[in-house]
Amino acid sequence: MTLRRSLWVLGVAVVVLLGACLTAVLVGPAGLTVHGVVADLVNRLPGVHVDSGLTTRQHAILWEVRMPRMVLGAVVGATLAIAGAAYQGVFRNPLADPYLLGVSSGAGLGATVVIVVGGTIGSFGLPAAAFAGGLIAVAATYALGRSVGGGRSEVVIILAGVAVAAFGNAIQTFLMQRRDDTLRQVYGWMLGRLATDGWSDVVTVVPYAVVCIAVIIVFGRTLDVMAVGDAEASSLGIRPERVRLILVCVATLGTAAVVSVSGLIGFVGIVIPHAVRLLIGPGHRLLLPVSVVVGAAFLVLADVVARTVMAPAELPIGVVTAAIGAPFFLVVLRRSRGATV
Known part of the structure; x- marks a missing residue:
């Protein structure tokens, strides 16, 4: 793909993201208008003042509710999408996603432990426990994989991840059965949510997301070389196992961070990279940045659906992404049935 066409594709993706962000802050019962929102944004520039027409209540809703939720959705979607592209x-393997190595089960187990012992949704303890659980699960996966296969095969690591995830899910189920009064809280977190108490969650996850996205994009050319196989990549001076370890650790760190505040939002890591790959091809130098932008737009729009389709009640965002992602997963599976895992 030529540079001009690549820039055009990325530009279109950015326009879609901006439209999704504007939709996210406008949709709802607060009565916000395009003029009011744009004028209020312009007023943030030094030395500029435009009459936005927003009331004090509307201004507070825009900056303390809608904006942080929209930004958090964009950050979570972008991180999950590029992490999925890195894993794949x-x-x-086009069926790989950010939860492949046990991040999901580990984070879920950590959150369940906090809820069962008395933690509450939105407390500092729950995100911290989910974050730690995801990292511990991946560390256990790599330790198990290296002990069995010497870390030489990605297939061994994948199977180790399946084993660790099954073990984590078993413990989580046991804890939930012991304290069935916490089932609603546990399932509410597991189905995902982007409700925030302001900008604190955004500030918490942005550093991890930025590092994750930046490092993975830097390795775009290397991923293109590794696509031909480890032996060929090694002959070109690349150390596949080292690259694999770095990217898996970085993708896991970003995933664990965003999952710790958003809950388990599935299918983004499968749907977005593969959809982008179908549109622009497999080259990672363009696939990775476009996946970041499209992933952000996808989750922002999914959150709009989640909070409006059953208003005033709110549908868990994980239900929305699963409703879209599950059929797409079947399409990917059908196209990849001849591939080996």
Whole structure:
């Protein structure tokens, strides 16, 4: 793909993201208008003042509710999408996603422990426990994989991840059965949510997301070389196992961070990279940045659906992404039925 066409594709993706963000802050019962929102944004520039026409209540809703929720959705979607693209690249498997190595089960177990012992949704303890649980699960996966296969095969690591995830899910189920009064809280977190108490969650996850996205994009060219196989990549001076370890650790760190505040939002890591790959091809130098932008737009729009389709009640965002992602997953599975895992 030529540079001009690449820039055009990325530009279109950015326009879609901006439209999704504007939709997210406008949709709802607060009565916000395009003029009011744009004028209020312009007023943030030094030395500029435009009459936005927003009331004090509307201004507070825009900056303390809608904006942080929209930004958090964009950050979570972008991180999950590029992490999925990284996993699919290093494992050369289009069905890989950010939860492949036990992040989901580990984070879920950590959150369940906090809820069962008395933690509450939105407390500092729950995100911290989910974050730690995800990292511990991946560390256990790598330790198990290296002990069995010496870390030489991505297939061994994938199977180790399946084993760790099954073990984590078993413990989580046991704890939930012991304290069935916490089932609603546990399931509410597991189905995902982007409700925030302001900008604190955004500030918490942005550093991890930025590092994750930046490092993975830097390795775009390397992922293209690794696509031809480890032996060929090694002959070109690349150390596949080292690259694989770096990217898996970085993708896991970003995933664990965003999952710790958003809950388990599935299918983004599968749907977005593969959809982008179908549109622009497999080259990671363009696939990765476009996946970031499209992933952000996708989750922002999914959150709009989640909070409006059953208003005034709110549908868990994980239900929306699953409703879209599950059929797409079947399409991917059908196209990949000849591939080996």
